[in-house]
Amino acid sequence: AQKITQTQPGMFVQEKEAVTLDCTYDTSDQSYGLFWYKQPSSGEMIFLIYQGSYDEQNATEGRYSLNFQKARKSANLVISASQLGDSAMYFCAMREGPNSGNTPLVFGKGTRLSVIA
Amino acid sequence: NAGVTQTPKFQVLKTGQSMTLQCAQDMNHEYMSWYRQDPGMGLRLIHYSVGAGITDQGEVPNGYNVSRSTTEDFPLRLLSAAPSQTSVYFCASSPFGGGSSYEQYFGPGTRLTVT
Numbered sequence: 270a271q272k273i274t275q276t277q278p279g280m281f282v283q284e285k286e287a288v289t290l291d292c293t294y295d296t297s298d299q300s301y302g303l304f305w306y307k308q309p310s311s312g313e314m315i316f317l318i319y320q321g322s323y324d325e326q327n328a329t330e331g332r333y334s335l336n337f338q339k340a341r342k343s344a345n346l347v348i349s350a351s352q353l354g355d356s357a358m359y360f361c362a363m364r365e366g367p368n369s370g371n372t373p374l375v376f377g378k379g380t381r382l383s384v385i386a
Numbered sequence: 387n388a389g390v391t392q393t394p395k396f397q398v399l400k401t402g403q404s405m406t407l408q409c410a411q412d413m414n415h416e417y418m419s420w421y422r423q424d425p426g427m428g429l430r431l432i433h434y435s436v437g438a439g440i441t442d443q444g445e446v447p448n449g450y451n452v453s454r455s456t457t458e459d460f461p462l463r464l465l466s467a468a469p470s471q472t473s474v475y476f477c478a479s480s481p482f483g484g485g486s487s488y489e490q491y492f493g494p495g496t497r498l499t500v501t
Contacts, residue, residue: 375431
């Protein structure tokens with residue numbers, strides 16, 4: 270079974286608008302971490318934001334925020350005030366376990382976001 | 387710090403050839419891993435290591451070997467390349483310790499084509 274599901278293969282958003290990229294996850298661990306990465310057309314993987322399973326507040330990093338709904342097992346990425354440079358692939362990922370600095374990071378299949386001027 | 391480096395950036399192999407993709411990090415990270423990225427498939431884990439001398443298989447290990455003789459280096463070996471191994475390969479590392487907050491740092495990737 271897929272541990273990370275991203276149901277939107279592609280999304281379009283108008284410049285300056287907000288956009289939500291969906292991510293649901295599957296785990297039986299109580300302790301886990303959720304990550305979002307951006308991959309522009311140049312190919313590098315850029316870390317955006319992290320949410321821990323015990324974090325009570327939603328994570329925010331500049332224009333990025335994570336809508337974490339633990340009971341629904343969802344960790345949606347919200348990008349506010351979209352810019353043309355936000356056009357990229359976005360991947361949701363998870364590490365499981367209390368000491369998960371030593372466990373694999375499992376990725377979803379990604380969502381391609383296109384920002385329209 | 388150079389971070390995570392990978393060589394080569396591009397490689398073309400013929401079916402049956404062998405080669406090693408190099409990965410090195412200078413951040414003293416205990417955890418290292420290899421992924422392959424194919425269109426529509428996301429990043430899939432090939433092998434990973436939690437420290438020198440320790441390796442484990444990921445989701446798609448067949449056709450690949452790894453070893454970890456030092457903390458810094460984690461080479462990926464293709465013993466007999468097949469067209470199905472045409473992909474972009476990423477190496478990543480992260481520090482060890484408690485909690486899930488340790489993001490992985492990625493190398494720039496190696497684009498491999500097997501003809």
